[in-house]
Amino acid sequence: MQETTINHARLAEVDLNLLVALDAISSSGGVTKAASKLRINQSSLSHQLGRLRELFGDELFVRNGAGMSPTPRGATIVKTASEILRHIDRDLLNAIAFSPAETNRVFKLGIPDYLESVLVPPLARFCLEAAPHARLELHSLEHQKATDMLDRGEIDVAVGNVSEGGLVHKRKVLFDDNYVCLHSLALLEKVPSITFETYFELPHVAVDLKEKACRLVDDTLEQKKLSRKIVVSTPHAHALPALLESLAAIATVPRLFGRSAAKAHGLAVSPLPFPVAPFQISVVWHASSHVDPGMIWFRGAIADVARSLP
Incomplete structure (x- = not known):
């Protein structure tokens, strides 16, 4: 099959930051929260949204109560943009050699609150010592929503009594509990x-x-x-x-x-x-991050801490 020729001149006219803004507005449900997530002021993000609307010839988002919802075309564009950004983040940026001591990555962990009180304190101590510039971001987890949260990129790893999952999910048992x-x-x-x-x-x-x-x-x-x-x-x-x-x-x-x-x-x-x-506590992740050096280290840290629990 003949490969599609990339139009480099046309791509050079597109600011990648616009796709980042598009994804942030979609995931946050509005400009205010998205601007906070991107650490820019609201007027700057509104300007970027205006450029996006001009670029695609569509409103992309419309007001829905207190937030914003994508238009039909906006939803299609957001889905494609999110996939592109995920590939850039996981396949390109993470291909750089990973050093725990130097990384400033945010590791997003989904975990139920009862396990949070058991596993997170020793995990946080381990991460602070081994990766002092990284950040551990915790998300409340329900087992029914674990794989959906992984698929949407809301979390990098889920820990809990999670056994289901499809071909795009990986799982490793940490320990049995009763x-x-x-x-x-x-x-x-x-x-x-x-x-x-x-x-x-x-x-x-x-x-x-x-x-x-x-x-x-x-x-x-x-x-x-x-x-x-x-x-x-x-x-x-x-x-x-x-x-x-x-x-x-x-x-x-x-x-x-x-x-x-x-x-x-x-x-x-x-x-x-x-x-x-008894029931099993497992660590679960999306297959797209399986060979990510940073995620391999993070999953290993979780497993090491789990083995040390009394």
């Missing part, structure tokens, strides 16, 4: 141990970890036609310690999170009084 009971030390003065009977007698604080593994306990109980007496439910794992300190209740949480919370907040951990299948 469940324990987290509660206050004072509770043991009322209940000597968490037995099968006391587990169902005690009130529970439930946390929705936004992970499919969080259904393992309830699914196991439903099969036995049993249920917990839930008095408080929260989507925030970090709210558990304060709740458990003030309530004579228990929470069923992943083992690593339970141990970390118990150590940090003076709580106690007891074994779950019935068997539940």
Whole structure:
């Protein structure tokens, strides 16, 4: 097949920064947020948008409430521009030899909040020491949205109970986890141990970890036609310690999170009084970054930190 000849003269007239501006406006939903992301003033970005509209002969974006939405042609152009920029970023710029000590890259990690409190502190210390000029950017992660976030370039790596993915996703298991009971030390003065009977007698604080593994306990109980007496439910794992300190209740949480919370907040951990299948915590990434030297280093750092967890 004959290759299409590149019109270098025409391409030389196009400012690559315009494509960057186009992608930023699309991903941010408006000029104000996009200007902040690009670290330029709003008037400069508005001027670039005007040049883009003149270049393509289309409005590209129209106002939609408080934000902006792409026109049909704008959406097509944005999709193509985003692919071009991703190739430039990952295939050209990242082909430069990677040095952790010198890099100023931003590493975008998607992670659920309960794992954030366990994995991120040692990971941040490692990155600060090995790559002092880099930045670790955290994004809240739900397992159902992990691969979509990777596909859109919102995150570089996802860590969690993520097993699904297509041919464009890579996955490596970091460790197996299971469940324990987290509660206050004072509770043991009322209940000597968490037995099968006391587990169902005690009130529970439930946390929705936004992970499919969080259904393992309830699914196991439903099969036995049993249920917990839930008095408080929260989507925030970090709210558990304060709740458990003030309530004579228990929470069923992943083992690593339970141990970390118990150590940090003076709580106690007891074994779950019935068997539940363990679940895997994995690191997942887009295949387009598989051979990126910086991403190889970052994924290796995550794996090293995960291996060091108690």
